[in-house]
Structure formats: C-alpha cells, structure tokens
Amino acid sequence: MTAVPADGVGTGRPVARLALFVALAALTPVEVALATSAGGARWRTTALCGLLLLKVGLLLAFSLRATLRRPGPRLVLVALLTAAGFTVVLMLEAAYRAGLR
Numbered sequence: 001m002t003a004v005p006a007d008g009v010g011t012g013r014p015v016a017r018l019a020l021f022v023a024l025a026a027l028t029p030v031e032v033a034l035a036t037s038a039g040g041a042r043w044r045t046t047a048l049c050g051l052l053l054l055k056v057g058l059l060l061a062f063s064l065r066a067t068l069r070r071p072g073p074r075l076v077l078v079a080l081l082t083a084a085g086f087t088v089v090l091m092l093e094a095a096y097r098a099g100l101r
Contacts, residue, residue: 027051045095049088053064056084 034047060080065072 016062020058024055027055042096042099046092049092051086053081053084057081062069 031048032053034044034051037044057077060077064077
C-alpha cells in the first residue's frame, strides 16, 4: 500500500471557502428580516424553508466538492437535497395542518 497524502483540514480552496462564507453571511440577515417581517405566517414559513434548503445546498456542495466533472459527489448531492426537500415539504404540511385546528 502506498501512502497518499490526504487533504488536511483548512488546506486548499481558500477562494471557494471565502465565497461560501460570504454567501452564508449574506443569507443570514435575509432570514432574520423574513422572520421578523409582517405578513402571513405560512408565507414566511415557506420562504424560510426555501432559504434553509439553499443554505443546505451550498454547504453540501462545498463539503462534497461537487463539480460537473465528478458524477459521484454530484449524485450524492442530488440525493441529499432531495431528502432535505422532502423534509421541508413535510414540515410545511405539518405547519399547515396545525394552522387548521
């Protein structure tokens, strides 16, 4: 067996890491503004779930290093985002049913 050097934590892709941090930092005030805004609770919940799914997608794409050239991580990313999407839909349905009572 040969020893292959593994990427250590904190090495490589500093521009991508900075872009991810800036994107997440930009989405956070939007979430806070949505949470404190006036309007329908269902609309706010839907928008907040959409932002949550966007943040999850950004973090997964960065951590899996998903690119168009690597089909393995891309398929895992699609599967995880699909699962997160189903979770959001179930959360919205539960909130809707709780509002009917």
